[in-house]
Amino acid sequence: MSTTDRRIRKSQEAIKKAVIELMMEKNFDQITIQDISDRADVSRRTIYLHYTDKFNLLDKLIEEHIEDLCELCESTDDDTGYIDMGLLWFEYFESHYLFFSALLASKGDSFFRNRFLSYFIKELEYELDTRPEGSTQGLPGGEDVDIQFLGAAIVGVVEWWFKNEKPLPPSIMAQRLGRLLERNLEAYAPACMKDGALN
Incomplete structure (x- = not known):
């Protein structure tokens, strides 16, 4: 260089x-x-x-982290479980604490939260394209509701973690979120959270 x-x-x-x-x-x-x-x-x-301006700066900064999260997701093995994937996420969030804290827990606007949600929504949409027929089959708008619900739930958990200054370590957060997804929403989990490797 x-x-x-x-x-x-x-x-x-x-x-x-x-x-x-x-x-x-x-x-x-x-x-x-x-x-x-x-x-x-x-x-x-x-x-x-x-x-070009401060909005372009913020957009590029957000895009860098979203791309990092996507690469993290894509780098996992097929047998990576909910808990293991959750641990990778929370370790990433912790290593970039200042950034996520500023945008989720401080005086940042809703722009980032919407982009963050969109990331999880895309993962969920991909999963719905590859999963077997589920309980929402035949219900008007059912899959859209499921996607929005789980995406907002994941973002909400991460947001709570930052707003409360990481009250639990990444390993515990991964276990809690992973088990919630495993028990209640397995059919709609992001594609990067593969079946298997669940404790």
């Missing part, structure tokens, strides 16, 4: 860190490019070289 590439990467990381820190302090709507510039110790011009 060239010196120029390292400098660009360093500037981008400083900008991302700055916007996350600022979101811990105030509403995203109140954050200005100048605020980000001051906190990151880069010029406004540098920010505009990489992002």
